[in-house]
Amino acid sequence: MSTPAAGAVFGPEKTHADETLDGGVVGHGGKGKIDGMDRITGRAMFVADMQLPRMLHGKLLRSPHAHATICSIDTTAALAAPGVVDVMVGTDLPTRHGAIPVASDETALAIEKVRYIGEPVACVVATTEHQARAAAQLIEVVYEPLEAVVTIDDALDGDKPIIHHNARKPSNVLRRVFQSHGDADAGFAEADAVLEECYEYPASTHVPLEPHAALAQPLSDGGLKIWSSTQNPHYVHKTLAKVLGLREADIRLIKPAVGAGYGGKCDTFVTDLCASHLALRLQRPVKMTLEREEVFYAHRGRHRTRMWLKMGMKKDGTITAIDFKAWADGGAYSSFGVVTAYYLGVFLGMPYEVENIRFMSMRVYTNHPPCGPKRGHGAIQPRFALELHIDRLAHMLGLDPVDVRLMQLVKAGSQTVNGLQVTSVGLKECIERVVEASDYRKKLGKLGPHRGIGLACSAYMCGALHGVYPDELPHSGVQLQLDRSGRVTIFAGTADVGQGSNHMLAAVVSERLGIDPNQCTVIEGDTELTPVDLGSYSSRVTFMAGNAALDAADKMRALLFDAVADHLQCDVEALSAHDGAIHHGEEQVPFKEACILAETKHGTLGREGSYKPPRIGNRFRRQSVGPSPAYSFTAQVAEVTVDPETGMTKIDKMWCAHDLGRVLHPEIAYGQVEGCVYMGVGEAMMEEQAYRDGMMTTPSLLEYRIPTVYDTPPIEAILVESRDPGGPFGAKETGEGPQLSTVPAIGIALHNATGQWLTRPPYTPDKVLRAVQGKPTRHKKLPPETVPRRRRD
Amino acid sequence: MVTMQKLSLNVNGEPVTCAVESHGSLLEVLREELRLTGTKHGCDLGDCGACTVLVDGRPTLSCITLAGTCEQREITTVEGLSADGELHPIQDALHRHVGAQCGYCTPGIAVRLAALFDETPAPDNAQINDALGANICRCTGYTKILAAAREVAGMDQ
Numbered sequence: 001m002s003t004p005a006a007g008a009v010f011g012p013e014k015t016h017a018d019e020t021l022d023g024g025v026v027g028h029g030g031k032g033k034i035d036g037m038d039r040i041t042g043r044a045m046f047v048a049d050m051q052l053p054r055m056l057h058g059k060l061l062r063s064p065h066a067h068a069t070i071c072s073i074d075t076t077a078a079l080a081a082p083g084v085v086d087v088m089v090g091t092d093l094p095t096r097h098g099a100i101p102v103a104s105d106e107t108a109l110a111i112e113k114v115r116y117i118g119e120p121v122a123c124v125v126a127t128t129e130h131q132a133r134a135a136a137q138l139i140e141v142v143y144e145p146l147e148a149v150v151t152i153d154d155a156l157d158g159d160k161p162i163i164h165h166n167a168r169k170p171s172n173v174l175r176r177v178f179q180s181h182g183d184a185d186a187g188f189a190e191a192d193a194v195l196e197e198c199y200e201y202p203a204s205t206h207v208p209l210e211p212h213a214a215l216a217q218p219l220s221d222g223g224l225k226i227w228s229s230t231q232n233p234h235y236v237h238k239t240l241a242k243v244l245g246l247r248e249a250d251i252r253l254i255k256p257a258v259g260a261g262y263g264g265k266c267d268t269f270v271t272d273l274c275a276s277h278l279a280l281r282l283q284r285p286v287k288m289t290l291e292r293e294e295v296f297y298a299h300r301g302r303h304r305t306r307m308w309l310k311m312g313m314k315k316d317g318t319i320t321a322i323d324f325k326a327w328a329d330g331g332a333y334s335s336f337g338v339v340t341a342y343y344l345g346v347f348l349g350m351p352y353e354v355e356n357i358r359f360m361s362m363r364v365y366t367n368h369p370p371c372g373p374k375r376g377h378g379a380i381q382p383r384f385a386l387e388l389h390i391d392r393l394a395h396m397l398g399l400d401p402v403d404v405r406l407m408q409l410v411k412a413g414s415q416t417v418n419g420l421q422v423t424s425v426g427l428k429e430c431i432e433r434v435v436e437a438s439d440y441r442k443k444l445g446k447l448g449p450h451r452g453i454g455l456a457c458s459a460y461m462c463g464a465l466h467g468v469y470p471d472e473l474p475h476s477g478v479q480l481q482l483d484r485s486g487r488v489t490i491f492a493g494t495a496d497v498g499q500g501s502n503h504m505l506a507a508v509v510s511e512r513l514g515i516d517p518n519q520c521t522v523i524e525g526d527t528e529l530t531p532v533d534l535g536s537y538s539s540r541v542t543f544m545a546g547n548a549a550l551d552a553a554d555k556m557r558a559l560l561f562d563a564v565a566d567h568l569q570c571d572v573e574a575l576s577a578h579d580g581a582i583h584h585g586e587e588q589v590p591f592k593e594a595c596i597l598a599e600t601k602h603g604t605l606g607r608e609g610s611y612k613p614p615r616i617g618n619r620f621r622r623q624s625v626g627p628s629p630a631y632s633f634t635a636q637v638a639e640v641t642v643d644p645e646t647g648m649t650k651i652d653k654m655w656c657a658h659d660l661g662r663v664l665h666p667e668i669a670y671g672q673v674e675g676c677v678y679m680g681v682g683e684a685m686m687e688e689q690a691y692r693d694g695m696m697t698t699p700s701l702l703e704y705r706i707p708t709v710y711d712t713p714p715i716e717a718i719l720v721e722s723r724d725p726g727g728p729f730g731a732k733e734t735g736e737g738p739q740l741s742t743v744p745a746i747g748i749a750l751h752n753a754t755g756q757w758l759t760r761p762p763y764t765p766d767k768v769l770r771a772v773q774g775k776p777t778r779h780k781k782l783p784p785e786t787v788p789r790r791r792r793d
Numbered sequence: 794m795v796t797m798q799k800l801s802l803n804v805n806g807e808p809v810t811c812a813v814e815s816h817g818s819l820l821e822v823l824r825e826e827l828r829l830t831g832t833k834h835g836c837d838l839g840d841c842g843a844c845t846v847l848v849d850g851r852p853t854l855s856c857i858t859l860a861g862t863c864e865q866r867e868i869t870t871v872e873g874l875s876a877d878g879e880l881h882p883i884q885d886a887l888h889r890h891v892g893a894q895c896g897y898c899t900p901g902i903a904v905r906l907a908a909l910f911d912e913t914p915a916p917d918n919a920q921i922n923d924a925l926g927a928n929i930c931r932c933t934g935y936t937k938i939l940a941a942a943r944e945v946a947g948m949d950q
Binding site for chain 1: 795814824828830831832833834835836837838840841843870871872874875880884887888889890891892893894895896897898899900903922925926927928929930931932933934935936937939
């Protein structure tokens with residue numbers, strides 16, 4: 001097998017971004033999504049719904065200590081309990097793993113030490129779930145408590161214990177990133193106003209309605225089949241092979257219906273690892289499903305982040321420089337934390353042209369459940385600070401905050417100072433559309449007392465140029481199969497977790513073949529059947545898997561057109577595909593007939609498509625996080641009313657205009673924008689993953705409040721099409737970007753209503769009441785910027 | 794010691810008799826005994842609404858309902874909404890509006906709204922909100938679910 005040359009690019013020859021399309025699919029909706037019917041009838045099979053003969057159930061015992069040495073584990077009583085088959089402890093599966101391989105610091109179950117309250121310590125397998133749960137409580141663990149590291153300041157205190165002794169450099173700092181682009185000091189010297197301020201963004205979590213689950217089945221040849229509720233089948237597959245000591249080819253991982261993730265199901269979880277190990281050990285199927293409280297401990301959610309921001313602005317509104325520092329509480333394990341440290345800084349300038357940017361960002365270990373990628377990963381926190389800051393400087397200089405933004409938007413075909421290549425920008429139209437829809441100009445300053453309106457903007461990536469593993473392989477692959485019955489089957493390693501990627505694939509293919517998307521069957525996320533796709537993270541699927549599908553569909557269309565042109569004795573160029581047939585003027589060949597003609601002429605009909613992003617943008621050392629083949633853009637307006645007696649805030653309405661390149665399916669696209677705004681409203685108003693001495697105080701849906709229908713404001717989503725030259729039909733991402741500007745829009749509106757800048761969400765009534773009373777948000781002294789020096793012990 | 798009891802129910806129009814653990818929830822009986830897995834397990838505390846079924850026509854959180862209290866009751870699950878092969882109008886509307894993203898909350902929401910329309914064929918916005926208030930959806934921001942409900946209620950969109 002030959003290896004493609006470094007830098008080889010895979011993808012469709014043309015993305016059809018500027019074309020008027022003939023298939024009649026793209027941009028049309030009204031008929032649901034292809035896998036929607038299974039979901040509204042309850043037929044969709046989630047892992048928890050599956051049963052296998054002789055299946056056992058696994059339940060976990062979790063740590064009651066934030067930081068402690070495990071002295072001994074006695075499983076005798078648990079093993080003697082009714083129905084119990086086996087008990088597993090950490091040393092049974094000692095290989096370390098991590099979402100980012102360079103930071104592999106996690107084991108399936110704790111070994112030697114526990115590092116957070118709720119960390120899995122042992123796993124009981126029994127005939128029924130009740131028996132396993134009861135027996136887990138009979139395991140006797142002797143702990144020797146250690147001092148816990150529960151704040152960022154603790155983590156940077158050289159006298160506090162080290163959470164990971166085995167780290168290359170002994171410290172509680174996972175990663176510190178420093179980048180300087182342009183000359184920030186020169187920029188501040190040019191500024192007419194310079195403002196420094198501290199901000200703090202709370203920890204929050206995803207709350208997928210489906211708790212994490214895995215069902216593992218041993219195979220006769222020594223291999224393993226596992227159904228996992230994951231967003232990243234490929235990475236989980238690789239991790240399982242590494243930890244279990246099997247070849248990747250010996251494991252078949254299947255992602256069935258998944259009850260959403262929002263980033264929370266990107267990692268390989270204890271359910272995947274323990275169910276697999278125990279299934280192999282016992283040679284019986286083992287199922288593990290988390291309980292709701294455990295989902296909170298599985299976490300991988302938003303990092304609590306303390307920030308310091310300094311920005312300079314000229315009298316005309318030009319942002320002259322940004323200097324930024326961020327400290328993120330990452331919890332006890334790294335997850336995607338190395339990447340988080342970069343995301344805190346690399347999108348600071350976007351969506352504006354800023355020439356001078358300097359940042360220091362740091363992700364530290366604490367004895368909290370591990371944080372990870374939550375929708376808008378790492379970019380949400382700095383965007384919040386930056387958008388509020390722009391408004392504050394505009395106020396100081398007497399400028400209109402919307403005009404200040406409009407005058408310095410990044411331009412298509414440009415490159416940011418930190419080397420991000422901007423290929424398409426619809427942000428000006430987004431701003432104009434939300435300003436008009438919300439009547440912003442008429443309302444600003446004229447809404448009356450205790451009412452306010454605010455606008456914020458943001459940009460987000462459409463997949464990362466670099467995968468987690470450094471290689472030159474495609475990021476997405478699609479196999480497309482047709483046969484004489486007219487059946488169209490799309491095989492893709494993607495993971496639809498509700499966002500609609502199955503329909504996206506069907507829409508792309510059916511657009512090129514001129515058929516109804518419902519004629520397509522999508523086989524997804526099955527490592528035995530489907531080509532690799534890197535997974536549902538970084539908003540990459542529409543752009544990357546969409547391009548792979550387009551690549552395959554164009555090749556298949558060429559085969560069909562070739563055979564039909566022969567049959568009709570006409571030029572291929574004169575053909576078009578729509579309404580379930582291939583047309584030549586008045587003549588038409590029904591799709592099924594075209595398949596028969598093509599199979600007759602070309603043999604079995606299968607074509608493949610691949611996508612690997614081009615290496616665009618300037619490349620400097622360590623610029624592996626941030627560059628994307630395209631960026632989406634959002635402008636958002638919030639209108640609020642504050643009750644001055646209680647501090648209760650009512651969001652009257654949210655308007656969100658999102659540049660998604662091209663609408664592939666309207667209802668799905670609107671739904672993604674609305675879902676983002678919803679999740680942003682939760683983070684702005686009520687959600688906070690709170691801790692007391694390392695113990696989460698909110699591990700249930702009663703304590704961790706997420707917006708119900710009563711708390712959710714009316715949301716008006718507006719879709720803007722900038723037609724990205726590299727996206728499939730010009731499409732970009734829709735599933736994360738819109739959330740970035742939700743919280744700052746609400747924060748700015750609350751300033752408008754109260755006269756105070758609320759620099760620390762969530763905007764709960766106590767904080768808003770303080771603002772109404774004219775009291776500013778208090779901030780603690782900033783943590784140190786350096787990693788404490790330590791002796792190796 | 795686990796004690797078992799005999800339980801007779803009418804589920805989606807069919808009489809059913811099964812043996813259940815005395816502390817077993819209605820959700821466990823539906824999912825584990827009767828394999829009606831359309832009804833979902835979300836929190837086991839009655840907080841999320843994913844397990845909503847109808848007991849004698851009333852929306853009920855099956856995860857916090859003891860199965861033993863349902864003797865001779867009529868239970869309707871999402872599988873029963875389209876038992877005769879035809880979708881319930883709210884299911885059809887949810888499908889067309891893409892009111893189900895991941896679909897995990899959808900069975901609970903579908904039976905909840907079906908009960909609303911059975912009792913109040915043309916509910917107003919407040920009645921729809923009150924019906925949905927006990928069901929969490931984390932994907933949609935409720936917009937497409939509300940659009941589907943308003944359509945079935947005969948309101949202008």
